[in-house]
Structure formats: structure tokens, C-alpha cells
Amino acid sequence: MNKELLIDAGLRLSRLRMYPYFDICHYLITSTMVRDDILLHQTTTPNFSRRHPLSCWLSSMLLCFAGSIMSNFLLGESPIKDFQQHQHLLLASICWYLVFYSPFDLIYKLLKFMPIKLFVGIMKEIQRTKKIYDGVHHTMHIYPDAYIIIVIIGTVKGCAGSVMASVDRFVRGVWLPNQHEFLYPTFATKACMISAIIFTMEHYSLIKFDRELIYLCVASAFIYVKIISVFFKQYD
Amino acid sequence: MNKELLIDAGLRLSRLRMYPYFDICHYLITSTMVRDDILLHQTTTPNFSRRHPLSCWLSSMLLCFAGSIMSNFLLGESPIKDFQQHQHLLLASICWYLVFYSPFDLIYKLLKFMPIKLFVGIMKEIQRTKKIYDGVHHTMHIYPDAYIIIVIIGTVKGCAGSVMASVDRFVRGVWLPNQHEFLYPTFATKACMISAIIFTMEHYSLIKFDRELIYLCVASAFIYVKIISVFFKQYD
Amino acid sequence: MNKELLIDAGLRLSRLRMYPYFDICHYLITSTMVRDDILLHQTTTPNFSRRHPLSCWLSSMLLCFAGSIMSNFLLGESPIKDFQQHQHLLLASICWYLVFYSPFDLIYKLLKFMPIKLFVGIMKEIQRTKKIYDGVHHTMHIYPDAYIIIVIIGTVKGCAGSVMASVDRFVRGVWLPNQHEFLYPTFATKACMISAIIFTMEHYSLIKFDRELIYLCVASAFIYVKIISVFFKQYD
Ligand SMILES: [Mg+2]
Ligand SMILES: [Mg+2]
Ligand SMILES: [Mg+2]
Numbered sequence: 222m223n224k225e226l227l228i229d230a231g232l233r234l235s236r237l238r239m240y241p242y243f244d245i246c247h248y249l250i251t252s253t254m255v256r257d258d259i260l261l262h263q264t265t266t267p268n269f270s271r272r273h274p275l276s277c278w279l280s281s282m283l284l285c286f287a288g289s290i291m292s293n294f295l296l297g298e299s300p301i302k303d304f305q306q307h308q309h310l311l312l313a314s315i316c317w318y319l320v321f322y323s324p325f326d327l328i329y330k331l332l333k334f335m336p337i338k339l340f341v342g343i344m345k346e347i348q349r350t351k352k353i354y355d356g357v358h359h360t361m362h363i364y365p366d367a368y369i370i371i372v373i374i375g376t377v378k379g380c381a382g383s384v385m386a387s388v389d390r391f392v393r394g395v396w397l398p399n400q401h402e403f404l405y406p407t408f409a410t411k412a413c414m415i416s417a418i419i420f421t422m423e424h425y426s427l428i429k430f431d432r433e434l435i436y437l438c439v440a441s442a443f444i445y446v447k448i449i450s451v452f453f454k455q456y457d
Numbered sequence: 458m459n460k461e462l463l464i465d466a467g468l469r470l471s472r473l474r475m476y477p478y479f480d481i482c483h484y485l486i487t488s489t490m491v492r493d494d495i496l497l498h499q500t501t502t503p504n505f506s507r508r509h510p511l512s513c514w515l516s517s518m519l520l521c522f523a524g525s526i527m528s529n530f531l532l533g534e535s536p537i538k539d540f541q542q543h544q545h546l547l548l549a550s551i552c553w554y555l556v557f558y559s560p561f562d563l564i565y566k567l568l569k570f571m572p573i574k575l576f577v578g579i580m581k582e583i584q585r586t587k588k589i590y591d592g593v594h595h596t597m598h599i600y601p602d603a604y605i606i607i608v609i610i611g612t613v614k615g616c617a618g619s620v621m622a623s624v625d626r627f628v629r630g631v632w633l634p635n636q637h638e639f640l641y642p643t644f645a646t647k648a649c650m651i652s653a654i655i656f657t658m659e660h661y662s663l664i665k666f667d668r669e670l671i672y673l674c675v676a677s678a679f680i681y682v683k684i685i686s687v688f689f690k691q692y693d
Numbered sequence: 694m695n696k697e698l699l700i701d702a703g704l705r706l707s708r709l710r711m712y713p714y715f716d717i718c719h720y721l722i723t724s725t726m727v728r729d730d731i732l733l734h735q736t737t738t739p740n741f742s743r744r745h746p747l748s749c750w751l752s753s754m755l756l757c758f759a760g761s762i763m764s765n766f767l768l769g770e771s772p773i774k775d776f777q778q779h780q781h782l783l784l785a786s787i788c789w790y791l792v793f794y795s796p797f798d799l800i801y802k803l804l805k806f807m808p809i810k811l812f813v814g815i816m817k818e819i820q821r822t823k824k825i826y827d828g829v830h831h832t833m834h835i836y837p838d839a840y841i842i843i844v845i846i847g848t849v850k851g852c853a854g855s856v857m858a859s860v861d862r863f864v865r866g867v868w869l870p871n872q873h874e875f876l877y878p879t880f881a882t883k884a885c886m887i888s889a890i891i892f893t894m895e896h897y898s899l900i901k902f903d904r905e906l907i908y909l910c911v912a913s914a915f916i917y918v919k920i921i922s923v924f925f926k927q928y929d
Contacts, residue, residue, distance in 0.1 A: 273640050275642050276640045280639075293533070295773050298533045299532050299606075300530075300531060302533065302606075304605040304609075305600055305602075307603075307604060307605055364777055366777075367777040369776040369777075370771075370774075373776075391623075393640075394635035394640050396635075396868075398863055398866055398867070403745075403751050403752075403864050404745050404748045404865075509876050509877075512875040533769065534769045535767060536767060536769070537767050537845060538769065540839065540841040540842050540845075541836055541838075541839040541842065543839075627870055630872075630876050631870070632868075
């Protein structure tokens with residue numbers, strides 16, 4: 222009985238529509254990350270976001286759509302293919318605008334307020350799980366049995382942001398070649414990779430377990446780590 | 458009557474064959490830009506073009522075909538696809554050779570001589586308009602209704618050179634991460650973007666105006682700005 | 694009679710299966726090159742390979758599969774397409790592991806021991822010839838008569854490693870923008886280009902000579918240069 226309930230929860234979770242609410246949370250968090258990175262690395266340029274709006278916007282968009290851009294690139298597709306739907310870019314641009322230029326800096330301050338930060342963070346983790354899951358299954362249709370490619374695309378869908386960070390900083394005129402993801406992989410990157418491997422193994426029946434339960438477990442693990450990291454700033 | 462004449466002029470302009478004369482002007486200007494950039498940023502390596510001919514040639518070619526390379530890349534095609542026609546690369550290589558190694562530095566000096574500079578510059582602007590127009594219409598065939606992609610490709614066709622400048626400098630061993638197009642967008646980049654938007658809007662009948670006249674207007678605007686900038690060195 | 698023998702030798706050479714023995718030699722040499730490059734450029738990070746295993750592994754894999762990644766990218770395919778066959782990546786990873794972490798550093802020391810170095814080097818040169826040959830003929834099927842693209846892909850198949858070196862170093866946190874292949878092309882790069890041109894010309898009957906003999910000549914030239922360079926450390 223209890224298990225059926227959990228399976229039902231997993232099924233609902235895996236069928237949630239990401240657009241617009243979950244995507245908004247992702248865009249808000251990503252823009253906040255860009256803003257924090259500017260504060261950290263671009264102290265010599267006060268008012269960077271007002272002086273270089275194009276660079277700031279492009280940098281945020283690159284990070285917001287990093288998963289889509291990088292996975293399309295790695296699959297040999299047009300990297301800007303997903304911009305066929307305008308609403309995503311529009312939504313991301315609005316989120317970016319609100320984070321950087323909202324009156325009284327309201328949105329940014331709200332996003333730093335603990336309960337909201339936690340809520341938005343959890344939403345983002347749910348979206349991340351979905352992206353990894355979709356990435357894995359999308360790649361399976363193109364390259365069946367190519368486990369390596371499937372795991373790479375799944376991982377990239379989940380944590381392209383951290384891989385893209387170097388390009389992103391370059392767009393903002395910051396170049397830190399000895400401070401990137403591959404040298405110091407974050408916990409998120411490793412977790413994305415493990416999740417992609419789990420989803421792949423499940424598909425090939427190497428893990429004999431309900432797909433919905435696995436989905437629920439992975440999502441819960443991401444959320445759990447998020448909560449821990451918001452409260453104790455330990456991981457990532 | 459007058460309007461018909463203008464429409465006729467616009468039609469002729471939009472049907473001009475770019476190869477070889479307009480392309481030659483583009484290649485000559487681009488090679489000159491590379492040479493000036495070497496003079497500006499590579500003062501520590503005297504005689505750079507003689508010491509590193511491969512790097513110099515590759516750098517010039519990357520800039521000459523930046524529009525083609527970048528738009529093909531962004532559309533998920535082979536970036537070197539347009540080299541199927543050898544004559545373009547051959548022509549560009551000859552222009553590069555003439556600019557860098559002509560006897561008595563004749564070609565370079567001629568290209569710095571005002572009337573010739575102006576003429577070649579105007580030719581290049583006509584070619585630029587055509588490239589943006591073709592880029593917009595080519596992309597429409599692949600991704601109809603994907604306005605964002607259409608405008609991106611149109612813009613890139615017109616001003617890829619300025620976006621490619623960082624890669625181009627890297628090939629020459631120069632790395633200036635805080636001095637690129639996205640931080641300080643040139644007037645040309647903005648103008649290319651506006652032109653791409655105008656061409657796109659016209660196609661979807663959001664601007665109700667003769668296509669030929671719009672083409673003529675855009676080309677005239679580019680030429681006007683070129684003339685101003687040659688005389689007063691104000692823009693770009 | 695003698696000629697027939699040579700033709701037969703050339704035919705056999707061109708039909709040799711590269712997997713696994715020749716590939717192993719390529720992976721071993723490439724991993725050794727990465728290790729030497731770390732010793733040369735990353736003196737500030739002692740024990741780099743143990744502190745940053747992901748970066749070290751990724752860097753080695755990028756170099757091992759540079760030819761495949763770059764040629765797929767230049768042809769507009771998925772850059773990771775060749776990972777559909779897992780055994781190559783697996784084999785390369787094992788070679789990488791052995792070179793970096795073998796007990797008593799045995800494998801690395803053996804690879805530095807002259808006769809073994811020579812043998813492995815010759816195997817790699819045979820593999821290189823095959824790669825250039827296959828690259829040229831593969832591209833001919835996709836773009837017939839596009840000589841430039843054919844020669845580019847052939848060259849890249851043979852010496853992508855040296856072009857990729859900048860990306861590879863970046864992954865390891867090293868950034869030397871004024872020390873790359875295009876500024877100081879190695880002998881190997883030039884030789885690869887000449888070989889690609891010879892193979893292309895032979896195909897279009899511009900060189901009237903037995904294909905097998907040409908193959909044998911190119912392979913011999915590569916091996917000869919390798920032997921010279923191992924003994925006298927003159928080229929490359
Ligand atoms: Mg993303
Ligand atoms: Mg161009
Ligand atoms: Mg290789």
C-alpha cells in the first residue's frame with residue numbers, strides 16, 4: 222500500500238510540467254549565481270551589470286540554457302536549436318532582468334531570504350532530476366546501447382552550468398583557467414553523473430526496481446542535499 | 458515614378474553577385490584589420506607575419522569566413538562546409554598574401570589611401586547587407602517561425618568577425634579576455650542586429666513596406682555610417 | 694617481382710586492424726605525453742595526477758581521441774559519436790591508468806626505455822598513416838571533390854593532438870596562449886598535411902602510382918622520422 226503510494230508520487234513527479242514554474246526557479250537561481258560570481262570576481266568593475274548589459278545578459282542566458290546548448294552541441298545538433306520556442310528565452314530574460322535590475326533590488330533580496338531560497342532551490346532540484354531523466358531517455362532514442370554517450374548527455378543536462386562556467390566568465394571578461402569544474406568537480410556534478418548512471422542502468426534492467434521509485438529516490442537525494450547545503454553551506 | 462526607380466535599384470542591389478568583386482573587398486579589408494591588430498597587440502614580435510605565416514594565414518581566414526563558419530556551427534552543420542567551393546578560400550588567400558607581402562607594401566598602402574579605402578569599404582557594406590539578408594532567408598527555410606534563431610544567424614552573418622576576434626587573436630597567440638565584443642559591442646554589431654530584425658519583421662509582414670526599399674534603406678544606412686566613419690573616425 | 698612484394702606489403706599494411714594493439718600504443722604514447730606536459734608546465738602542483746584525477750583523465754582522453762573528436766566536429770557530426778563503441782574509451786582509460794598509476798611506475802619507466810619507446814613509436818606511426826588514409830577516404834564519400842575539406846580532415850585525423858593541446862592544457866588548468874601549434878607548427882603537423890595531400894592527389898589520379906606503394910612510402914617516411922627523432926631528438 223505504502224509502496225503504491227510512493228510509486229504514484231514518483232510517477233506524478235516524473236510527469237510534472239517544468240514550464241513555467243520550475244523553469245522560472247531555475248532561471249532565477251542561475252541569474253543569482255551569475256550576479257554572485259560578478260560580485261566575487263569583478264570587483265574592479267563597479268556596476269558591471271549596468272555598464273555591460275549585453276555581456277551580463279548573454280552570460281546569464283548561456284548559464285540558464287547550458288544544459289540544452291551543451292547537449293545539443295555534443296549530439297551534433299544546432300546548439301541554439303531549443304530557442305525555436307521563444308517563450309523559454311523570454312522567460313529567462315525576464316527572470317534575469319528581475320534579479321539584476323528590480324526596484325529596490327527586491328527580487329535579489331527575496332531570493333537570499335532563507336525560506337524562499339529553500340523553496341526555489343527545491344524546485345530547481347526537481348527540474349534537474351527531470352532534465353537528467355529526459356536527457357538519458359532522449360539520447361537512448363538516438364544512440365541505443367551507447368552507454369557512454371547516454372551517461373555523458375544525462376550528466377551534462379544536469380550540471381552543464383558548472384562546466385559552462387568558464388565560457389560564461391569569459392563572456393564577462395573574466396578568465397580563470399586554473400579554477401574550473403574539471404579541476405575541482407563540485408558535489409552536484411558527481412551527483413548528476415551518478416544519477417545518469419542509475420537511470421541508464423535501470424533502463425537496461427541492470428537495476429531491478431520500479432522506475433518511479435528510482436526517480437523519487439534520486440529527486441529526494443538532490444532535494445536532501447540542497448536542504449543541507451542551504452542550512453549548513455557544506456556541499457557544492 | 459521615383460519610387461519605382463528606387464525599387465528597381467533595391468532589386469538590382471539585392472541580386473548583385475558577390476563573387477568575386479565584393480568578396481575581394483571583404484577579404485582585403487579583413488586582412489588589413491588582422492594586420493592592424495598585429496601592429497596594435499603584437500609589438501613584442503617584430504615581423505610577426507614572416508615569422509608565423511601559418512598562424513597569420515589561419516587567423517585571417519578565420520576572420521574572412523567568420524560569418525560562414527559561425528552560422529554553420531550555430532545551425533549544427535559542418536563549420537567548414539562552405540569550403541566545398543575552393544575558389545573562395547583561394548581568393549581570400551591571394552588577398553591575404555597581397556595585403557601582407559606585396560612588393561613595396563603597395564596593396565596595404567593603397568588600402569590606407571582615402572578614396573580607395575572608401576570605395577572598398579562601401580563594397581564591403583553592400584556585401585554585408587547581402588549576407589545578413591541571405592542569412593535571414595536561409596534560416597527561415599530551416600527553422601520557420603523561429604524568430605530568435607533567424608535574428609541570431611542574420612546578425613552573425615553580418616558581424617561574426619567582431620565576435621570571432623577573440624578566437625582569431627588566440628590563433629595569433631594574443632589573449633585579451635577582457636577586451637571583447639560582448640563587453641564593448643561595436644556599432645556594427647548593433648546595426649547588424651537591427652538589420653536582421655528589420656528583414657525578419659518584413660518577412661512576417663510586420664513591416665508593411667516594399668522589400669526592395671527596405672533592402673535599399675539598410676544598405677544605404679550601412680554605407681552612410683561607413684562614409685562617416687572613414688572621414689571622421691567616429692563610430693566603430 | 695620486387696615491386697609486387699612491396700605492393701603486397703603496402704596492401705597488408707593498409708588493411709591491418711588497428712584495434713587493439715596499434716590503438717594501445719597510441720593511447721600509451723598520448724598518456725605519456727600528457728604526463729610529460731604535466732611535469733613541464735605544472736611544477737607548482739606536485740602530485741597533480743593524484744589530486745585532480747578527473748582533470749587528468751579527461752585531458753588524456755581528449756588527446757587520445759583528438760582526431761576523432763575534431764574531425765567529427767569539423768564534419769558537423771556529434772563530437773562524441775565514436776564513443777558508441779565503448780571498448781576504445783575503456784582501453785584508453787586502462788592505458789591512462791597504467792601510465793599514471795602503475796605500481797613502481799613500471800609502465801611509464803618501460804615506455805621511456807629506448808627499445809620499447811622505439812617499438813611503440815613505430816606502431817603509433819603506422820596507426821597515424823592509417824588514420825590519415827581513412828580520414829581522407831571517409832571525407833571523400835561525404836564531400837566528393839571538396840579537396841580542401843578532404844585535406845583538412847586528413848590532416849586533423851593525423852595530428853589533432855597537437856592542435857588540441859591548448860584545450861587539453863586548459864582542462865588541466867594551464868593556459869599558454871602564446872605557445873600553440875599554429876604559432877610553432879611541429880614537423881608532424883606538416884608531415885600529416887603533406888600525406889593527406891598525397892593521398893588526395895592519388896585518389897584523383899594526379900599522382901600516377903600504385904596506391905599501395907604510396908601508402909608504404911608515407912608509412913615508411915613517418916617511421917623513419919620517428920626513429921631519427923627517438924635517437925637524435927631532432928624533430929618534433
Ligand atoms: Mg541548465
Ligand atoms: Mg565574414
Ligand atoms: Mg588521435
